[in-house]
Amino acid sequence: MARAVTRNARIGWTIAAWAVALLIFFPILYTIITSLKSEQEAIAGFDLIPSFTLESYQTVQSQNNYWRPFMNSVILSVGSTLLALVVAIPAAWAMAFSPTKRTKDILMWMLSTKMMPAVAVLVPIYLIFLRTGLMDTRIGLTILLMLINLPIVVWMLYTYFREIPGEILEAARMDGASLRDEILYVLTPMAIPGIASTLLLNIILAWNEAFWTIQLTTTKAAPLSAFIASFSSPQGLFWAKLSAASVMAIAPILVLGWFSQKQLVRGLTFGAVK
Numbered sequence: 001m002a003r004a005v006t007r008n009a010r011i012g013w014t015i016a017a018w019a020v021a022l023l024i025f026f027p028i029l030y031t032i033i034t035s036l037k038s039e040q041e042a043i044a045g046f047d048l049i050p051s052f053t054l055e056s057y058q059t060v061q062s063q064n065n066y067w068r069p070f071m072n073s074v075i076l077s078v079g080s081t082l083l084a085l086v087v088a089i090p091a092a093w094a095m096a097f098s099p100t101k102r103t104k105d106i107l108m109w110m111l112s113t114k115m116m117p118a119v120a121v122l123v124p125i126y127l128i129f130l131r132t133g134l135m136d137t138r139i140g141l142t143i144l145l146m147l148i149n150l151p152i153v154v155w156m157l158y159t160y161f162r163e164i165p166g167e168i169l170e171a172a173r174m175d176g177a178s179l180r181d182e183i184l185y186v187l188t189p190m191a192i193p194g195i196a197s198t199l200l201l202n203i204i205l206a207w208n209e210a211f212w213t214i215q216l217t218t219t220k221a222a223p224l225s226a227f228i229a230s231f232s233s234p235q236g237l238f239w240a241k242l243s244a245a246s247v248m249a250i251a252p253i254l255v256l257g258w259f260s261q262k263q264l265v266r267g268l269t270f271g272a273v274k
Contacts (some may be wrong), residue, residue, distance in 0.1 A: 160194030
């Protein structure tokens with residue numbers, strides 16, 4: 001009897017998990033379907049059976065150069081992530097292995113900056129970018145995206161580093177390891193799963209950032225998020241072309257997430273109670 005109940009519960013949880021997954025995936029599926037319709041069919045209304053035309057993709061590619069914003073997205077997401085790791089690894093090491101009474105307060109303060117509406121600091125950041133010549137530049141956006149996601153990166157690395165026994169680092173110091181050697185050759189290799197998951201998550205966050213990339217770019221440094229926004233015009237929304245541009249923008253990050261899901265899950269559960 002107990003086995004039957006356990007089996008039924010397992011089946012019920014599996015069905016519920018599939019239902020939630022399909023519910024989450026449906027907007028992406030409908031965007032793909034809409035991108036395969038003609039503009040007239042897309043405007044007509046809700047229909048899950050497209051005409052399977054690639055006209056919208058051809059129009060998007062002919063009217064806008066897809067590869068330039070694609071390369072901008074790659075450079076901005078990867079560059080800001082690597083820069084964040086350079087800053088966050090020493091910071092997380094210091095807070096994990098040399099904590100003070102204010103360590104938790106500092107971490108909470110850093111996390112609280114993520115709760116502030118971005119529009120609240122739009123004017124000062126816009127003026128800073130304008131007066132320093134960083135407007136519509138990859139360097140400016142890379143630094144900004146790094147600073148935006150830095151609190152999350154520090155928090156995640158701090159959590160992973162806390163699970164590493166401090167005695168290992170002490171043994172390295174006794175063997176003559178410098179601070180640089182301790183971080184590069186002892187701490188970092190042991191925390192590779194956590195660092196990898198942090199890297200992947202930060203790339204996804206930077207890739208999906210739309211507010212700042214639209215406000216602070218025009219053409220030169222505009223990534224794929226601004227590329228999508230360019231299909232909103234005073235004449236209205238062209239749903240099929242907008243959907244095609246959206247699919248072209250999210251496809252690379254979906255593929256990355258699909259192939260790295262095992263590493264991402266392993267990193268996110270690194271140090272969890274077994």
